[in-house]
Amino acid sequence: xxxxxxxxxxxxxxxxxxxxxxxxxxxxxxxxxxxxxxxxxxxxxxxxxxxxxxxxxxxxxxxxxxxxxxxxxxxxxxxxxxxxxxxxxxxxxxxxxxxxxxxxxxxxxxxxxxxxxxxxxxxxxxxxxxxxxxxxxxxxxxxxxxxxxxxxxxxxxxxxxxxxxxxxxxxxxxxxxxxxxxxxxxxxxxxxxxxxxxxx
Amino acid sequence: xxxxxxxxxxxxxxxxxxxxxxxxxxxxxxxxxxxxxxxxxxxxxxxxxxxxxxxxxxxxxxxxxxxxxxxxxxxxxxxxxxxxxxxxxxxxxxxxxxxxxxxxxxxxxxxxxxxxxxxxxxxxxxxxxxxxxxxxxxxxxxxxxxxxxxxxxxxxxxxxxxxxxxxxxxxxxxxxxxxxxxxxxxxxxxxxxxxxxxxxxxxxxxxxxxxxxxxxxxxxxxxxxxxxxxxxxxxxxxxxxxxxxxxxxxxxxxxxxxxxxxxxxxxxxxxxxxxxxxxxxxxxxxxxxxxxxxxxxxxxxxxxxxxxxxxxxxxxxxxxxxxxxxxxxxxxxxxxxxxxxxxxxxxxxxxxxxxxxxxxxxxxxxxxxxxxxxxxxxxxxxxxxxxxxxxx
Numbered sequence: 001x002x003x004x005x006x007x008x009x010x011x012x013x014x015x016x017x018x019x020x021x022x023x024x025x026x027x028x029x030x031x032x033x034x035x036x037x038x039x040x041x042x043x044x045x046x047x048x049x050x051x052x053x054x055x056x057x058x059x060x061x062x063x064x065x066x067x068x069x070x071x072x073x074x075x076x077x078x079x080x081x082x083x084x085x086x087x088x089x090x091x092x093x094x095x096x097x098x099x100x101x102x103x104x105x106x107x108x109x110x111x112x113x114x115x116x117x118x119x120x121x122x123x124x125x126x127x128x129x130x131x132x133x134x135x136x137x138x139x140x141x142x143x144x145x146x147x148x149x150x151x152x153x154x155x156x157x158x159x160x161x162x163x164x165x166x167x168x169x170x171x172x173x174x175x176x177x178x179x180x181x182x183x184x185x186x187x188x189x190x191x192x193x194x195x196x197x198x199x200x
Numbered sequence: 201x202x203x204x205x206x207x208x209x210x211x212x213x214x215x216x217x218x219x220x221x222x223x224x225x226x227x228x229x230x231x232x233x234x235x236x237x238x239x240x241x242x243x244x245x246x247x248x249x250x251x252x253x254x255x256x257x258x259x260x261x262x263x264x265x266x267x268x269x270x271x272x273x274x275x276x277x278x279x280x281x282x283x284x285x286x287x288x289x290x291x292x293x294x295x296x297x298x299x300x301x302x303x304x305x306x307x308x309x310x311x312x313x314x315x316x317x318x319x320x321x322x323x324x325x326x327x328x329x330x331x332x333x334x335x336x337x338x339x340x341x342x343x344x345x346x347x348x349x350x351x352x353x354x355x356x357x358x359x360x361x362x363x364x365x366x367x368x369x370x371x372x373x374x375x376x377x378x379x380x381x382x383x384x385x386x387x388x389x390x391x392x393x394x395x396x397x398x399x400x401x402x403x404x405x406x407x408x409x410x411x412x413x414x415x416x417x418x419x420x421x422x423x424x425x426x427x428x429x430x431x432x433x434x435x436x437x438x439x440x441x442x443x444x445x446x447x448x449x450x451x452x453x454x455x456x457x458x459x460x461x462x463x464x465x466x467x468x469x470x471x472x473x474x475x476x477x478x479x480x481x482x483x484x485x486x487x488x489x490x491x492x493x494x495x496x497x498x499x500x501x502x503x504x505x506x507x508x509x510x511x512x513x514x515x516x517x518x519x520x521x522x523x524x525x526x527x528x529x530x531x532x533x534x535x536x537x538x539x540x541x542x543x544x545x546x547x548x549x550x551x552x553x554x555x556x557x558x559x560x561x562x563x564x565x566x567x568x569x570x571x572x573x574x575x576x577x578x579x580x581x582x583x584x585x586x587x588x589x590x591x592x
Binding site: 034150152 | 502532
């Protein structure tokens with residue numbers, strides 16, 4: 001089993017990234033980052049260097065920094081590109097798109113009609129906000145209270161967003177199904193598979 | 201007053217606002233309070249003193265307490281009065297109790313000073329219920345017998361009938377700040393009941409009914425296992441002298457594992473046990489000082505989520521001071537759940553992060569909250585500390 005150290009922007013990303021790695025035949029060792037995008041990018045060079053010798057998976061949100069993931073990857077990883085044991089993922093535009101891509105599981109978990117959920121998650125402008133807005137329409141009070149911020153609170157997500165979304169990603173996300181709708185997730189899974197093959 | 205208004209039970213209330221005047225570090229401080237609050241600020245800004253205002257109200261109404269004793273325990277009026285206090289001699293605490301829907305069900309205000317024998321004396325005590333005055337002292341009887349102003353009506357069962365809910369609510373406030381050394385060597389705090397520093401922590405567990413205790417200990421073991429994976433079981437035992445002990449069974453290379461008593465637990469294990477016990481018991485407001493102490497950052501990261509889970513079940517209000525970057529990194533912490541304390545020559549000022557323009561601007565730009573708060577509350581010139589010990 002290829003064990004990956006992973007680095008993500010936030011706690012809520014851990015579940016989806018771990019599931020994608022497991023789906024691709026790897027498993028998760030240490031969890032790094034979770035202090036925002038700037039911190040992940042600041043250390044990316046060091047992680048990439050470490051990935052010369054051991055498996056690493058780093059996932060960064062594209063946000064609106066670049067038009068497409070290719071340009072972002074060139075800019076962030078530099079001319080030498082990803083190290084042999086680096087699975088570098090760029091979520092378009094946020095890791096939340098990967099969760100939204102599994103419409104069936106998400107509609108069941110959030111308690112919202114499946115028709116409300118887009119079929120093109122990678123085209124969303126602000127996937128996190130989209131997810132929170134879906135939760136706002138939930139039939140389930142616990143979902144609304146956990147994921148939606150109180151009015152006027154100044155927070156963009158609800159009090160239990162991090163652990164609930166992580167748990168959804170870990171326990172309910174069907175990566176195969178999500179891959180059918182999210183190209184950026186497919187690319188990440190492929191890069192993890194490539195490292196697993198190299199590491200074997 | 202409608203029937204609907206009367207129906208609110210004190211157990212559903214929380215502090216919705218506090219206003220302090222001349223209280224310790226604070227010459228004037230007002231802040232709204234949500235169900236979960238984090239108080240941040242540099243060392244010695246007054247975070248504990250702020251929480252102490254809530255404890256003071258609890259001490260007034262607690263068994264064996266009372267206004268005079270609460271002041272005395274804190275070293276008298278002159279120790280409580282803000283150094284920066286000038287014109288106004290009175291120390292004042294004013295709280296609002298309410299719910300999410302009704303911000304002000306009750307309002308309680310206590311202003312006090314001292315007489316020329318340095319004894320605490322009440323200058324004003326007022327209770328409002330939905331804005332209607334229920335109590336307003338000093339009244340005529342106080343004028344005819346000034347000795348009455350040495351006791352609050354809040355603490356007296358025979359006169360607080362009309363606002364008993366306020367007294368019950370204040371009495372339900374709990375403060376917890378486990379000092380592992382005191383749990384291990386309880387002799388240091390002999391005779392104390394409900395010692396917030398954990399001197400009688402094991403006895404507190406022992407005093408709980410067996411059924412509740414066992415259920416709670418099981419839940420605690422399940423939660424603790426995340427941080428202390430070797431722990432399998434917790435049980436209360438009594439030694440030959442009748443002193444209760446908390447035994448934990450640890451996984452071991454031997455088949456049956458090994459039992460250890462509290463004297464052998466690590467600081468982190470004891471503090472986490474104390475924290476979990478505190479959040480699991482009762483429904484009244486819980487005051488916590490730096491719950492992150494002695495805990496691994498990976499454990500600390502989940503404290504805010506744990507608070508929210510507890511609140512989802514019991515609705516309990518939790519007010520905690522913190523210095524922890526990991527704790528504040530939780531994206532679900534709202535800007536109106538963070539109170540920033542800033543010391544100055546005129547006393548410490550208090551502001552809700554939501555009301556500080558700079559914080560909101562940076563937060564909206566995507567800068568993580570802990571980074572903003574660390575930069576804001578970190579002491580200036582702290583690099584000098586690195587030179588301590590160098591030849592001058």
